[in-house]
Amino acid sequence: MKDPDDPAWKDDPGVKAWREFMTKYVPDGDQQDANYINAYNSAMAMEAVLKACGDDLSTENILKHAFAINSLELPMLLPGIRINTSPTDHVPIDQMQFMRFTGKSWERFGELQSGN
Numbered sequence: 001m002k003d004p005d006d007p008a009w010k011d012d013p014g015v016k017a018w019r020e021f022m023t024k025y026v027p028d029g030d031q032q033d034a035n036y037i038n039a040y041n042s043a044m045a046m047e048a049v050l051k052a053c054g055d056d057l058s059t060e061n062i063l064k065h066a067f068a069i070n071s072l073e074l075p076m077l078l079p080g081i082r083i084n085t086s087p088t089d090h091v092p093i094d095q096m097q098f099m100r101f102t103g104k105s106w107e108r109f110g111e112l113q114s115g116n
Contacts, residue, residue, distance in 0.1 A: 001037050002076050006105045014075025041074045045083055045092065048072055080112050091115075 002009050009015040018040055022031050029036050050057070052065040067090060072083035083092045094115040099106040 001034070001041065002078060003106060004037070004076075005032060008105060018076055037076050041076050044074050045069070045072060078108070 002012065002015055004015045004018060018037065019031065021040065022029055022036060026036065048069070049062060049065045052068075053061050067085050067087045069083050069085040069092065074083060077083075077093075078097050081093065081095045081097070084094070085092050095112045096115065097108050097112055098110045099108050101107075
């Protein structure tokens with residue numbers, strides 16, 4: 001996920017939207033706490049599932065759409081990392097990006113890796 005304190009993301013629209021959300025809805029929240037980013041990403045994924053369900057919010061329909069997510073991009077995930085699920089694969093993220101700390105910030109390197 002993106003580190004909102006990393007200067008590399010200072011002009012990123014996803015980080016800006018997250019900061020606006022935090023300022024408006026969680027003004028006392030620690031914007032350096034990655035748990036808020038995880039919760040934000042999870043809520044956005046759930047929003048996508050509920051929108052896909054339309055007016056049918058039955059358990060069966062929610063599960064059907066939750067297990068059929070295809071290439072969902074979330075604003076606080078690193079570029080290229082997408083959410084995918086299926087009826088037999090309930091793990092939404094199976095990609096990662098190697099990073100190294102330069103002394104000031106995290107530098108991504110190499111291609112995205114799959115956890116498969």
